[in-house]
Amino acid sequence: MFDSLSGKKVVIIGASSGIDLAIAEKLLSLGAKVVLSHASQEKLAAAVALISGEIEAKTVNFLEEDSVNAFFAEIGNFDHLVVTSLGDRNMPRALLTEMTTETARGGMEKFWATFLAVRGSLKTLAKDGSITLTSSVTIFKYSKMGGISVIAAANSAVAVFGRALALEIAPIRVNVVAPGLIEDTSIWSSQGDSERSDLSKWAVSALPVEHLGQPEEVALAVLSLIINPYMTGVVLPVDGGVTL
Structure with missing residues (x-):
């Protein structure tokens, strides 16, 4: 079944975390042709x-409709779309009473960028292909610390959007991966050394798998959603059991 990716063109939207790179590496190892895209030329390089x-690399602003449409027109026909870290760095972690309306609207950029990317892809995406979106475990499990209401809202919007699209644009398959706390991501990178140490200790003691998530583990989940022709409309947690 893994041979089904040989020669297939896969577009990955996002190049700012270890998850993006791990997905690209796995796809390349299975013979896929990979197009990596990001708004920042520096981060892309x-x-x-x-x-x-x-690998083919393209700079594109996924919050600008013309830029999105030009990007998909340039790359031509392709087989699978993977949307990873769009807008994640703009996610506001603040209490509702302390958050400005402008900040909250910015936190929803993840959904709007995902919307534009998916809509822009449909003219050239294969009818027997797939779309894999990225949400978060925050849609299943909320934190007592608070401050994640807009983060949860944006990720919930992506997840529900994906499930609805699985019916609307069938037979193209649409699935969603919902990672938990993963090393080498924007959230992980934003923590200091002591916070990372505390999180690692927490994972060992609190998670059934007794370790923090690795980018490669999310990449394996994404691959399963791409390859399995009987999976669509799925929101797949990759969280080490934190939602149990």
């Missing part, structure tokens, strides 16, 4: 430099 394999 840095990501490409870390990938061991031939």
